[in-house]
Amino acid sequence: MKRSTGIGKYMRLDRFPTIWCAGCGNGQVVGALLRAIDTLELPQDKVVLVSGIGCSARASGYLDFNTFHTTHGRPVAFATGVKLANPDLHVLVLSGDGDTTAIGGNHFIHAARRNIGIKLFIFNNGIYGMTGGQCSPLTAHACNATTAPNGNMDTPFDICELGKAAGATYVARGATYSPVRLEAMMTDALRHDGFAVIDCVTQCPTYFGRMNKMSSAAEMLQWQKERTITLERTASLPAHAVKDKIITGVFRSERKPEYTALYHNFRQQFGKDKDHV
Amino acid sequence: MFKKEIRFSGSGGQGIILAAVILADAAVQAGFYAVQTQSYGPEARGGASKAEVIFSDQPVDYPKVSTPDIFLALSAEAYAKYCHDLKHNGIIVLEETLLTPHCAADTLKFPVFATARKTGKEITANMVLLGILSSLLIDFLPKALLEQAINERVPSGTTEINLLAFNYGYALS
Amino acid sequence: MIKQRKLMQGNEACVFGALYAGLNFFAGYPITPSTEIAETLARKLPAIGGNFIQMEDEIASIAACIGASLAGAKAMTATSGPGFSLMQENIGYAIMTEIPCVVVNVQRLGPSTGGPTAPAQGDVMQARWGTHGDHEMVVLTPAGVEEVFTLTVKAFNIAETLRTPVILLMDEVIAHLREGASPPEAGELLVVARKEPKESPAEYLPFKPQDDLVPVPASFGTGYRYHVTGLYHDEAGFPTGNPEKIDRLVRRLKHKIILHQEKFLFYEEYLTNDADIILISYGASARSAKAAVNDARAVGISVGLLRLITLWPFPSTAVSRICANASVVITAEMNLGQIYAEVCRVLDSAQRTLSVTHVDGTLIAPQKILAAIKEAAK
Structure with a gap:
């Protein structure tokens, strides 16, 4: 397989520098994605990047594709319209954990249920960065946030379990401390014919780090590394060693008819309107 | 100006809206200006509902029936709720088994449900009612146009039984 | 005696008008009294190679329409008050991003769940100002089944020409009304296609x-x-x-x-030329208003009807011109005076104005409007 050489061609360099802070993991997630796109040589004119609102959602503006920066929580719903209207397009959603699992949770599970060929990349930093450090549905229990000053009471979602339960046919989790694995998953996801979701664990040193006693990106990546464990390794470990760990790997990769293809067949089959009106 | 105002009433699921739609369809085919409206509650089955048709040789502005020329009811509840403002010389058509106190003396009572059952399906009561109505309107609306509208508007595969019920109803009055 | 007509429901006419205008994408969520539009399109769109999708809510429905439109489709959604409320943020998005689409709002009685099958016209101001920020809105409101068809076509044309969402504001009576209609033949009405850039x-x-x-x-x-x-x-x-x-x-x-x-400030005048009293109404209310005008004329009252078809932008010039010689201007609407306030804003303050309001969940009756006309004629 071809290995990615240069990804600068996918960037709108005149839009740089980005609004992202030093040490932010969004660039690492985007870098992995662009290398995956390059590996598969997806034509730029046929790639649509849809994003919602939040730090990660700004990624679309920096990248040279058809880019669609929509409203908070709704990128998957906008993407559904794009994909259905033109199934030939590669429709990718770049979204944050607040965007997809709080305000947009419903759209996420319904797109997964339909198995529509949208690829959803969730930049999961466990915090609302754009608005200044509030807790999200993916903020770990007991972690601090501006709206959880004494530690988060809530239990976070597990995106992969949620995606699987909802019917997504490709489900994986990667992390920025291991960008090569993340890129490989993204390549898989882009090749997948159906709804794919990748939980991309990333770091926000400015808000999450500072409020949780980690002042640098390096410390956060170290923390990430200590907390994560690969799916393959869990098999040989006792249950207590896996408890509270973030498991990375591919949780599901299966073939099932994709929604727009199903709809195409449906039209062939029921395309004759027999009703009088 | 020629104008007829018809109000059907019954409970949800009896098909009175369909009966009204078929009447309006036939009236349009006859060259009249016709409007059809309905009023119903949240119940898909049961409750009281009404469906109205006005047909005239002039455009109809206000589309609701104000003073019915003919009022038809298939349920006592609907009768109580919707039988009002009848025109002088207006006609009331009722299913004969309904327990309706204070019923006007000149009310026309028909065995609508019993007649429908003769087709094998009591659900065709709405078509029996339409048949009765057809005979009452025969001077203005050709029976064949109603039959044609039934043919076009009832679910496919049920045309025959609906036409049968319609003709049973027509023969009743 | 009349041009060949067929019995058609308001919601059906909306579907046929949309298809005539080139609709090939519909995303929606069921809600009374708009549901027949979705149900009919679920059958019709696959037959012409178009897309129908039932989304998880109204927010997603309008989002999918905007996405599809950006991918080249002619898109529409249809809803009623509660769903229209949910759509507001993304309607603003379509305004800001200049993505054409048509939003049908079949009004029912509000606020809140209100009355699903109860006629009302309470969303007039919401259609104008429902989304946040300064903006202009195009809102059209039909009063008959055939007009639902033609206005739906016009709504698409305006959306394409101006690159903006257009609201077709119906009410329960018009949406569920069946009446004889003779829809235009193919080629009879203008259909505006999506403009494509010429530059490299x-x-x-x-x-x-x-x-x-x-x-x-x-x-x-x-x-x-x-x-x-x-x-x-x-x-x-x-x-x-x-x-x-x-x-x-x-x-x-x-x-x-x-x-x-x-180009799209539509209205209709009825017996306004010599009228001493002008009645202003729209949608289903205007049908009752017209009946009231006829009844009032029959007893010798000089009254005429100005029926608004475009509600927004408000046809201020036409309203002030047509009402200029009237001594009294009456508005009749199924809300608590939403257009009345606008009429007062554009009229000469010396003119006497009256507001007939109606919010009981029934269609306003001609008698109620006639009573106001008689009062004004005193």
Whole structure:
């Protein structure tokens, strides 16, 4: 397989520098994605990047594709319209954990249920960065946030379990401390014919780090590394060693008819309107 | 100006809206200006509902029936709720088994449900009612146009039984 | 004696009008009294190679329509009050990003769940101001089944011409009304196609206005890669913090509609020429109003009807011109005076105005309006 050489061609360099802070993991997630796109040589004119609102959602503006920066929580719903209207397009959603699992949770599970060929990349930093450090549905229990000053009471979602339960046919989790694995998953996801979701664990040193006693990106990546464990390794470990760990790997990769293809067949089959009106 | 105002009433699921739609369809085919409206509650089955048709040789502005020329009811509840403002010389058509106190003396009572059952399906009561109505309107609306509208508007595969019920109803009055 | 007509329901006429205008994408969520539109399109769209999708809610429905439109489709959604409330944020997004679509709101009695099958016209101001921020809105309201058809076609044409969402504001009576209609033949009405850019991608600016103040954003996938955002943006489509560019954008989004409004400020006059009393009404209320005018004329009262078809932008010039010689102006509507306030705003303050309001969940009756006319004639 071809290995990615240069990804600068996918960037709108005149839009740089980005609004992202030093040490932010969004660039690492985007870098992995662009290398995956390059590996598969997806034509730029046929790639649509849809994003919602939040730090990660700004990624679309920096990248040279058809880019669609929509409203908070709704990128998957906008993407559904794009994909259905033109199934030939590669429709990718770049979204944050607040965007997809709080305000947009419903759209996420319904797109997964339909198995529509949208690829959803969730930049999961466990915090609302754009608005200044509030807790999200993916903020770990007991972690601090501006709206959880004494530690988060809530239990976070597990995106992969949620995606699987909802019917997504490709489900994986990667992390920025291991960008090569993340890129490989993204390549898989882009090749997948159906709804794919990748939980991309990333770091926000400015808000999450500072409020949780980690002042640098390096410390956060170290923390990430200590907390994560690969799916393959869990098999040989006792249950207590896996408890509270973030498991990375591919949780599901299966073939099932994709929604727009199903709809195409449906039209062939029921395309004759027999009703009088 | 020629104008007829018809109000059907019954409970949800009896098909009175369909009966009204078929009447309006036939009236349009006859060259009249016709409007059809309905009023119903949240119940898909049961409750009281009404469906109205006005047909005239002039455009109809206000589309609701104000003073019915003919009022038809298939349920006592609907009768109580919707039988009002009848025109002088207006006609009331009722299913004969309904327990309706204070019923006007000149009310026309028909065995609508019993007649429908003769087709094998009591659900065709709405078509029996339409048949009765057809005979009452025969001077203005050709029976064949109603039959044609039934043919076009009832679910496919049920045309025959609906036409049968319609003709049973027509023969009743 | 009459041109060949067929019995058609208001919601059906909306479907046929939309298909006539080239609709090939519908996303919606069931809600009374608009549901027949979705149900009919679920059968019709696959048959013409179009797309029908039932989304998880109304927010997703309008979002999918906007996405599909950006990918080149002619898109529509249909809803009622509660769903229309949910759509407001994304309607603003379509205004800001200049993505055409048609939103049908079949009004029912509100606020809140109100009355699903109860007629009302309480969403007039919501249609105008439901989404946040300064903006102009195009809102059309039909009073008969055949007009539902033609106005739906016009709604699509305006959306395409001005690159903006257009609201078709129906009410429960018109949506569920069946009456004889003779819809236009193919080719009889103008159908505006999506405009495509002429420049090469290298020199292309997606949000650069043409002489008509309207830009030509390309459909995604056609080789013009650009950025679409709900943030303030420059002509290239990218976010900007430049106050001058921001000001220019917000003003242009309004002015592009004002500039063209004369082409779509529709209204109908009935016996207004010599009328001493002018009645202003719209939608189903206008049918009752017309019946009341006829009844009042029969007893010698000089009254005429101005039926508004375009509610927004408000046809101020026409209203003040037609009412200029009237001594009394009465508005009749199924709300608590939403258009009445607008009428008062545009009229000479010396004129006497009366407001007939109606919010009991039934269609306003001609008698109620007639009583107001008689009162005014005293």
